[in-house]
Amino acid sequence: MVIRPFRGGDEASLYEVCRRTAASGEDATGHNDDPDLLGHVYIGPYLRLEPDFALVLADDDGSAGYVIGTPDTRDFEARCERSWWPPLRQQYPLESYDEGDRDFRLVRLLYAPHTPPDDVVAEHPAHLHIDLLPRAQGQGHGRRLMTALFDRFRAAGAGGVHLGVSRANQRAIAFYDRLGFAPVADTSAGAILMARRL
Numbered sequence: 543m544v545i546r547p548f549r550g551g552d553e554a555s556l557y558e559v560c561r562r563t564a565a566s567g568e569d570a571t572g573h574n575d576d577p578d579l580l581g582h583v584y585i586g587p588y589l590r591l592e593p594d595f596a597l598v599l600a601d602d603d604g605s606a607g608y609v610i611g612t613p614d615t616r617d618f619e620a621r622c623e624r625s626w627w628p629p630l631r632q633q634y635p636l637e638s639y640d641e642g643d644r645d646f647r648l649v650r651l652l653y654a655p656h657t658p659p660d661d662v663v664a665e666h667p668a669h670l671h672i673d674l675l676p677r678a679q680g681q682g683h684g685r686r687l688m689t690a691l692f693d694r695f696r697a698a699g700a701g702g703v704h705l706g707v708s709r710a711n712q713r714a715i716a717f718y719d720r721l722g723f724a725p726v727a728d729t730s731a732g733a734i735l736m737a738r739r740l
């Protein structure tokens with residue numbers, strides 16, 4: 543396994559890593575009618591708008607994981623509003639979906655993305671997401687990816703980092719705890735926000 547910078551052409555394989563880890567760390571393939579929606583919400587904007595903060599874990603079989611993020615959450619949100627969400631809102635009109643549809647929750651996020659509270663962002667302006675396929679888990683690669691991204695965040699001037707994690711994903715919560723994160727807020731979506739200083 544090697545850690546390398548993201549490069550154009552990785553998108554499809556990273557969307558697949560996202561899909562295969564999106565059910566609180568387990569495979570979410572087949573959970574949605576549109577297989578790209580998860581990636582459009584959770585990783586696409588980072589690959590497009592923050593490519594310098596996207597690292598890929600890969601072996602001979604291809605992409606096995608990633609860590610992605612931004613050193614400045616509020617600036618990133620503003621740029622997503624300007625250029626990432628508008629074409630997706632045209633592609634996925636909210637009025638075409640009913641609350642019972644399998645894709646409704648993700649489509650609604652295109653219109654009302656999760657946003658952390660001001661007090662969390664003030665202390666911890668960076669945020670990140672990390673996902674590894676099962677073949678890459680439990681071997682220290684997660685820690686290596688996080689450490690490499692922390693270095694990039696520090697170089698960009700960020701003093702702290704936060705992330706969101708589903709309460710159901712106890713394994714990830716234990717991992718983040720081990721990496722120095724502590725809970726800082728609850729969200730209405732069954733997730734908690736965790737944060738640490740850099």
Ligand SMILES: CC(C)(COP(=O)(O)OP(=O)(O)OC[C@H]1O[C@@H](n2cnc3c(N)ncnc32)[C@H](O)[C@@H]1OP(=O)(O)O)[C@@H](O)C(=O)NCCC(=O)NCCS
Nearest residue numbers: 563567673674679680681682683684685707713714716720
């Ligand atoms: C969660 C995840 C990123 C962790 O990465 P990993 O490579 O498996 O973790 P590492 O092997 O680097 O472990 C790093 C440290 O966390 C600890 N840790 C990892 N999982 C743990 C667990 N379930 N319980 C307690 N400690 C744990 C390790 O013991 C290790 O400690 P050390 O470095 O101090 O010895 C990875 O398993 C994953 O991608 N899972 C599926 C997707 C997911 O859940 N992503 C998070 C969504 S919010």
